[in-house]
Amino acid sequence: MLGPLGWLALFFALPLGVAGQDLDRARATIGTLTSPGFHGRGYVNGGDRVAAQFLEGQFREMGLRAFDSAYVQPFPLDINTFPGRVSLKIDKKKLVPGQDYLVNPVSQKGRGRGRIVFLDTLIFTQEAARQRFLRNDFRRNVVVYESRHYANLTELSPEYLNKMHEARALIELHPAKLTMSLSPAQVSHPAFEMVKKDLPAGAKKAAYRVDAKLVKGYPSQNVVGYVPGKKYPDEFVVISAHYDHLGRMGKDTYFPGANDNASGTTLMLELARHYARPENQPDYSVAFMAFGAEEVGLIGSRYYTEHPLFPLDQIKFMINLDLLGTGEEGMMVVNGTRLPGAFDRLTQINTGKNYLPKLQKRDNAPNSDHYFFTRRGVKAVFIYLMGGPKFYHDVYDRAETLPLTKFKESFGLIRDFVAAGEWE
């Protein structure tokens, strides 16, 4: 129960950005986007489509306008998927997918068993070991190698790499954590990833199964809407966020992607809801772009820049939101170094309103959906929050782990920055 002092606190909290009950709504939205029915917003069971339809519904309910009469912009992509069963057993121990191992994004389908062989690292220093390595027949083996040695093997000669890929299956070992990604292509055999300490040095046998399916021309989509500006309807501020994530890895495992990027998608929705209210109609038009297939290599946003729904030079400024679920260590502004005026303005607002403990800038990088816009001369920044839980591209990036420490403050900062109207 909330006592009288609590009510008072709630009352005074209202004018600051998102009100108390709106943070609850944000949590509910993140809960929806990360729920099992959204399948990790990837390409098994049409998870991307479920998410896009949800966003479309939200845009419609808010009364956002659509370009070309539709919110959805379709685009194709190639994607390797894991729709069926995945399993990995080392000697007598059945491993837990997502927790003990990942299917390598480039894995071929297949099932079988084989004797485990560890890559002989003497090949990097000894000619005799190299000769021995090339005389091996790995076709009945599951070859285990450390991720750092893959590049060494490539440098040595394609011969050695090809030899290793003759294996029945491969297991790549990582020093610390498992980090999932996606691939548009497959290798010729099943492939797995594990943390080094989880594979006993004396492991003898592996049994495995991967139901992989490479889909060419998978139909995915961006979802785009806007609020027309009062004074400058032909000049746009863009607020974007990728809504896709890594999808499913087999029937029983999915990647919820709460911080990456249910958090940014939800902040974008909260901003859209704000500007869609008649009393908050902005001077400039504000477009909301929910991009698909970011995790496959910025596919949706790249497609958008090649097929813009209004001229790109009408975009006065773009703010891309990705990883907005934390904030105890402040905010990073990617590309802030190249847009010093905009960064100074953000800093000024932040200091004045005491929103975030610190604002930092770094150089541009192809690490989120702002990138292909900047390549075409659009002034764009990518904003992410720092600190808090470090779950990233794994099964632990769940809604319950998100503190949303500076979610309201990020909302306030962006709203005030858009209102300032000076982005040079």
Ligand SMILES: [Zn+2]
């Ligand atoms: Zn990501």
